[in-house]
Amino acid sequence: MKKATVFERTRISTEKIAVAKWACGIEWSAIQEMMWIGSRPGVLSLALGLPEIEFFPAKEYAKAVERVLENDPLAMQYGVPFEPLKSHVVTLMGQRGVECNERQIFLTTGAQQGMALLSHLLLDHGGAVICEETIYTGFQQAIQPFNPRILCVSTSLDDGMDSEAVESILASGARPAFIYVIPDGHNPMGVSLSGDKREQLVRVAQHYAIPLIEDDPYGFLNYEAEALRPLRSLDDEMVFYIGSFSKILAPGLRVGWIVAPEAMIPKIAIVKEAVDINTATFTQRTISAYLDTGHSFGHISFLREQYKLRRDAMINALQAHLADAARWRIPTSGFFVWVELLNRVNMRELLKSAVEIENVAFIPGQAFCVNGAADSKGIRLNFSYCSIDRIEEGIARLARVIKNGTHH
Ligand SMILES: Cc1ncc(COP(=O)(O)O)c(C=O)c1O
Numbered sequence: 367m368k369k370a371t372v373f374e375r376t377r378i379s380t381e382k383i384a385v386a387k388w389a390c391g392i393e394w395s396a397i398q399e400m401m402w403i404g405s406r407p408g409v410l411s412l413a414l415g416l417p418e419i420e421f422f423p424a425k426e427y428a429k430a431v432e433r434v435l436e437n438d439p440l441a442m443q444y445g446v447p448f449e450p451l452k453s454h455v456v457t458l459m460g461q462r463g464v465e466c467n468e469r470q471i472f473l474t475t476g477a478q479q480g481m482a483l484l485s486h487l488l489l490d491h492g493g494a495v496i497c498e499e500t501i502y503t504g505f506q507q508a509i510q511p512f513n514p515r516i517l518c519v520s521t522s523l524d525d526g527m528d529s530e531a532v533e534s535i536l537a538s539g540a541r542p543a544f545i546y547v548i549p550d551g552h553n554p555m556g557v558s559l560s561g562d563k564r565e566q567l568v569r570v571a572q573h574y575a576i577p578l579i580e581d582d583p584y585g586f587l588n589y590e591a592e593a594l595r596p597l598r599s600l601d602d603e604m605v606f607y608i609g610s611f612s613k614i615l616a617p618g619l620r621v622g623w624i625v626a627p628e629a630m631i632p633k634i635a636i637v638k639e640a641v642d643i644n645t646a647t648f649t650q651r652t653i654s655a656y657l658d659t660g661h662s663f664g665h666i667s668f669l670r671e672q673y674k675l676r677r678d679a680m681i682n683a684l685q686a687h688l689a690d691a692a693r694w695r696i697p698t699s700g701f702f703v704w705v706e707l708l709n710r711v712n713m714r715e716l717l718k719s720a721v722e723i724e725n726v727a728f729i730p731g732q733a734f735c736v737n738g739a740a741d742s743k744g745i746r747l748n749f750s751y752c753s754i755d756r757i758e759e760g761i762a763r764l765a766r767v768i769k770n771g772t773h774h
Pocket of ligand 1: 475478479502548553583610611612621622
């Protein structure tokens, strides 16, 4: 088995075993490679989208675990979805301006599973989907087994997915299984969708009866006074909203949710049963017990404040070190700043130099391109995982590599 080299799309050899046709195309992903590079001692990683470990509310969560273990004999049994947790999700959604009820909530093993389940539900083999050409790789992996036709639209760094292009594709007769959109804190481009575009996407989804999958793990982490509402607040028939506890509590718990049209819930339940029977009973009940205390409301505000400080530190460091070599926008939500270099560079060489000479890692934008486009000048930088000092140090190192010029 050939190991990945620094950011190279490499097929994974399976030697003598004949895997399914779609699985022949599985390549090492840049994200997996970054996990591996980022875990090397000394590497300062601005690459992955991890939350800060110190922000996990471990003490309060430990108390919830203790309470559940003492009082809830069903917590370690197989189980049906835990209704009190659904009620908490309804309350959380209310804070985002979405009205929904428990019958529309489906609990998942993270947002990632939400995407996979909805792909199974909606997408035929060889069917079409609409998404942006630079998009979260986990989504690309979720649809890959279906060998889909991907109808790509571009992303504006000012206001997100090109909703006009989505409308044109549908007006020209295409009937995709769904449209995939990340409304806030886009991964990887950091942008949030404007209000007009939210409305246009919902309007065209309704007009052409095409479901919208709204993937929103970052929506609770907005850094401005006024947050826009999710698309699900505009429609409850065509929008499947995907939420997650990963960024507002802890990703290791692996719990998320779908807010779906009610009639779809029984079908999603059957799809899920085939995958993992049910979302871990113990985790559902401990998250619910943690939420019972009301601690999460203050905790989410705390996360907003802290991540905003880190965002600002990264923007200030970029301004200090890279103002003459790159451009960026200030993200209003999420974990990422998308930086576009003014000069065309060989990204692979740049990343190699960054890791080998300066011990700093980032993810080249092309790792997120649906069609593997090789000429992206963008790089994705994460500001959630490192302390402010480390962010400043990381940008200074990155600037040295970008400016030294051996990768042109
Ligand atoms: C856009 C997007 N969707 C989904 C996920 C997966 O989230 P979860 O941990 O809830 O599976 C991520 C994780 O980084 C993400 O960035």
